[in-house]
């Protein structure tokens with residue numbers, strides 16, 4: 001649907017206000033929550049509109065699509081844009097992804113992290129070291145979701161194995177593990193389904209900070225339908241598409 005800049009500014013202001021209110025309700029620092037505008041399937045025109053509106057965090061779920069959009073940016077615009085990869089990353093696209101994105105939210109195996117670590121070593125001239133990443137965790141148990149399979153979070157029987165894998169990833173010298181990402185089920189049941197999912201990821205993070213004795217500050221959780229709940233549960237990155245741009 002067509003959408004002009006004035007409308008976009010209004011949508012952004014509304015989302016920002018809802019973010020601020022959720023931040024206040026949960027007595028958090030406003031600077032600790034950042035809005036990522038999810039521009040997948042939207043043309044570069046719309047990415048430029050978002051940037052002009054002062055949002056510099058942009059999310060894409062496919063490497064190819066991001067690459068095409070990034071190629072259209074001027075060096076000055078590119079320097080001001082943080083591109084986030086929020087979709088599944090295939091191993092054969094890891095090299096391109098490492099060169100394009102400021103933060104990859106979707107690392108889902110030790111193997112993929114090891115591959116990235118090697119790539120960062122090989123591409124020292126063009127990829128910053130260490131490379132920031134988040135681990136995607138499927139705490140809901142939905143079969144359609146990517147990520148480390150850890151339904152129920154801490155209570156999952158595979159918890160110790162997961163801890164061992166995260167420890168190994170955290171020890172990779174050229175990777176900077178900053179936290180975790182999840183996608184909640186699409187559900188009206190906030191109290192029974194959505195909130196417990198976000199809470200489970202936060203509990204996973206808190207437990208791993210203890211286990212690894214290091215700070216893991218970032219929690220990427222919350223989309224158009226559930227970002228306020230996610231903020232109440234500790235989200236530091238909300239990934240919003242539909243609520244900004246309308247349906248894809």
Ligand SMILES: *Cc1c(COP(=O)(O)O)cnc(C)c1O
Pocket residue numbers: 038040061086087183222223224225239240241242243
């Ligand atoms: C598409 C997408 C979003 C944004 O979803 P909306 O419901 O449009 O806000 C967020 N996160 C991921 C991983 C996505 O693929």
